[in-house]
Amino acid sequence: MLPKYNLITTALKTKKNKYDKFYLGDWCIKYNNKNTSLDASKHPYHWNDKKKLIKDYKYLKSLHPIILDTIYKKLNKELGINYKKIFWEIYLGPWLNYYLQVMFDRWEIIDSFLKIHGDNFLTDKFDYDENDFICKNLEEFVYSLYSDEYNHIIFNEILAYRLNTKNIFFNNGIKIKPLIKKKYKIGRNIKILRTFEKI
Numbered sequence: 001m002l003p004k005y006n007l008i009t010t011a012l013k014t015k016k017n018k019y020d021k022f023y024l025g026d027w028c029i030k031y032n033n034k035n036t037s038l039d040a041s042k043h044p045y046h047w048n049d050k051k052k053l054i055k056d057y058k059y060l061k062s063l064h065p066i067i068l069d070t071i072y073k074k075l076n077k078e079l080g081i082n083y084k085k086i087f088w089e090i091y092l093g094p095w096l097n098y099y100l101q102v103m104f105d106r107w108e109i110i111d112s113f114l115k116i117h118g119d120n121f122l123t124d125k126f127d128y129d130e131n132d133f134i135c136k137n138l139e140e141f142v143y144s145l146y147s148d149e150y151n152h153i154i155f156n157e158i159l160a161y162r163l164n165t166k167n168i169f170f171n172n173g174i175k176i177k178p179l180i181k182k183k184y185k186i187g188r189n190i191k192i193l194r195t196f197e198k199i
Contacts, residue, residue: 003019007123008124010149014126015172023042023043024113046108047105060104095141099141102145106154121168122170127175128175143179149178
């Protein structure tokens with residue numbers, strides 16, 4: 001059976017194919033692109049449902065200490081140390097908050113899409129080197145969360161996990177690399193704020 005459409009998961013530029021495009025969400029459409037209709041087929045965002053948003057927020061808040069508990073015990077064991085949980089909460093807590101929220105959100109986007117539209121589609125698979133996407137610190141990680149490159153990988157990993165028996169990917173021969181954060185000259189006010197943050 002031929003695929004119904006080409007599922008677009010991010011705004012990354014890809015090669016054209018014969019299938020109609022279906023967008024996973026608004027973030028896939030570059031509104032400055034005159035060739036893309038604002039009325040194009042796209043999937044509704046799961047957190048537009050405010051009741052679900054509140055329910056998921058409570059769930060993620062309760063999940064954070066459970067995941068942290070597992071991580072810090074394993075890290076202590078692997079590193080041969082015995083740091084208290086409060087140390088790991090300070091050290092890993094902010095990253096873990098971002099990580100859980102983002103991964104849960106991306107999972108729910110794919111989950112709701114598959115429930116409504118099924119799995120009769122094809123989607124792009126870009127080439128990439130996993131080592132290029134290892135973040136060195138929290139700032140790099142947060143920056144990468146807003147990049148199409150990083151989100152393409154997340155969405156594809158979730159789809160591969162959910163549809164492990166389905167051949168839904170077509171390799172377009174394009175290689176992606178992470179965006180490098182631009183360094184701007186830091187103004188006096190920003191320097192003061194950063195100093196205050198550290199204190």
